[in-house]
Amino acid sequence: MKRILIANRGEIACRIIRAARALGLQTVAVYSEADAQALHVQMADAAEAIGPAPAAQSYLDADRILQAARTHGADAVHPGYGFLSENTAFARAAEAAGISWIGPRPASIEDMGDKQRARAIAEAAGVPVLPGSRRFALGALEGIEQAAADVGYPLLVKATGGGGGIGMRRVDAPDQLLAAVGATQQLADKAFKDGTVYLERLVPRARHIEIQVFGHGDGTAVHLHERECSVQRRFQKIVEESPAPGLPDALRQRMAAAAVSLAEHQRYRGPGTVEFIVDADTLDFFFLEMNTRIQVEHPVTEMVTGWDLVQAQIRLAAGSFTPVAQADIVPRGAAIECRLYAENPARNFMPSPGLLSRFALPQQMADVRVDTGVREGDRITPYYDPMIAKLIVWGESRAAALTRLAEALAASEVGGLRHNLPFLQAVVAHADFRAGRVDTGWVQRQQAELVAAMPTPEGAL
Structure with missing residues (x-):
């Protein structure tokens, strides 16, 4: 190569x-x-x-x-x-x-890309999954009301080919079902050229915990521990961290073992992420999906393990990667990542493209990392995801990482367009977040309070 x-x-x-x-x-x-x-x-x-x-x-x-x-x-x-x-x-x-x-073998991408097939494979690998329905093709909804009753409310309508929070709608009652299914099918058909959906039980107070795995391609795999991704808006992540705060060690181990089992079952090759829903009340966990690619939030894992996942991915494809043992992967400290977006939190996170007239983030160092693809003077266009940058910090403890993150956010400057930097500051300062008391619905429940608490930087729009 x-x-x-x-x-x-x-x-x-x-x-x-x-x-x-x-x-x-x-x-x-x-x-x-x-x-x-x-x-x-x-x-x-x-x-x-x-x-x-x-x-x-x-x-x-x-x-x-x-x-x-x-x-x-x-x-x-x-x-x-x-x-x-x-x-x-x-x-x-x-x-x-x-x-x-x-990347992984095309067969792995195909298997995990079909969300319902992925559920069946996870079950075969001994991984717990949430109750769900059969699939329903675009416009073919016969029997869906009974299927929803069997799954139970609240539930999610999910596109079989979806990902990244796209093609997913919550339904709380039977009278909302058909409208949600129709809308999801139309979106899925447009986004994925496949309007097929299925229904899945919704855990009311769910934490989103994912396990980073790395498969050697020969039926063996290791994990690089977990990431907490519960701070989300519209089913898309805003803040990720490792380790997950307050997660019992026994639960971490069971989830990691399940993720490795799935990767080995697939003879998986390279980095992948097995995502789980954890019931915040019962601490039961369930398979959500497997992402057969490098994740947006991979720097969190790199900061706590010392790995360079992208280099490892390239070396494996080039045939120069030496397999590692699980005992060789020892996490250290805590890392937190914030995604900086050109969006308006006060208007339900509506994308806000425009000229990035001011853009100054903290200097890169061992415990502060900035990943970006733009510079001051660039334009955030309406054509693609409006992410401006990722700000990642490391600390010897979560408390130290939180302090460093607050300082890094306060030292950041963004101008010329609407952005979520003040919203991120409000999240990081909130007592619930600092105590690790968040779930996937937390941002939605606290959105008005968080928006009201946003600091107003000098010269902001």
Whole structure:
């Protein structure tokens, strides 16, 4: 492996370029018309335009991306997260073209990408799953009322091909069911070209805990401990940390063992994340899904384990990774990540694209890390996810990490557009968060209070 094409943009593309450079590998960036001057384009050794701004005409165009790989002599492709990262056809097409796929086997992506099939595989691997229904195709809803009654309310309508919180709706009563199913099917058909949905029991007070795994591809795997991801808005994460506060050690061990069992059952290759719902009242845990890619929040795990997951991912694909034993992975201290978005918390987190006229985050150091794909003067466009940066801190204890995070957020400056920096400060300062008393519904319940508590930076919009 000598040259990697990065089939992505923004923060994760820059992250992969840094990892490849550290391994002595060259990189090829791809970019849409909107990203012609983007940071990842300027960082790469070569770059290729792949189409207009809409993702469907550029970053989701597998044929144009693979043609760019051939044009620039790339012998490997890294998909990052989002876009084509969990697209089985793209992974298979890359391998068929003789290009190394830096990711799990396409069969693993296919199995875990179908959320209902993933549930069945998890059950076969001895992993507990929530009660759920059969699948319902677009417009074919016969029997869904009885299926909902069997699952029980409250429940979630979930797209079988969904991910990242997309294609998921809560239903609290029978009279809400058909509208929610119809809306979810339409969204899923548009987003995933598959309008099939299923129903799943909703745990009212749920914590979102995920286990980072790394499979060697030979039927063995290790875990790199857990991340708490319960601070969410619209089913999407805002703050992640490791270790999960207040989680009993016995529960951590059972969840980690279940995640490793699933990875080994799949003969999984590389980094993946097994996500669980933990009932905050009973501490029972249930399989949610498996993400067959590098996660947005992977820096949290890197900070507490000392691993570079992206470098490990590349080395495994290149055949130069030496398998590790579980005893060799020893976590240290605590890490917390905040996602800085161009969005307006006071308007239900509506995206807020615009010119980033001021952008100054703390200097990178051993215990403070900034991952971003933009610079001051760049424009956050309406075409893609509005994440500006990730701010990650480490401390010898959670209390030390919280102090460092509060200081880092206070030292950050963002101007020219609406953003969630003050909201993140309000979250980190809240007594519930500091005590670890959060669940996936916490932000929604506390949203008005958190918005009211947001500090107003000088010169803010």
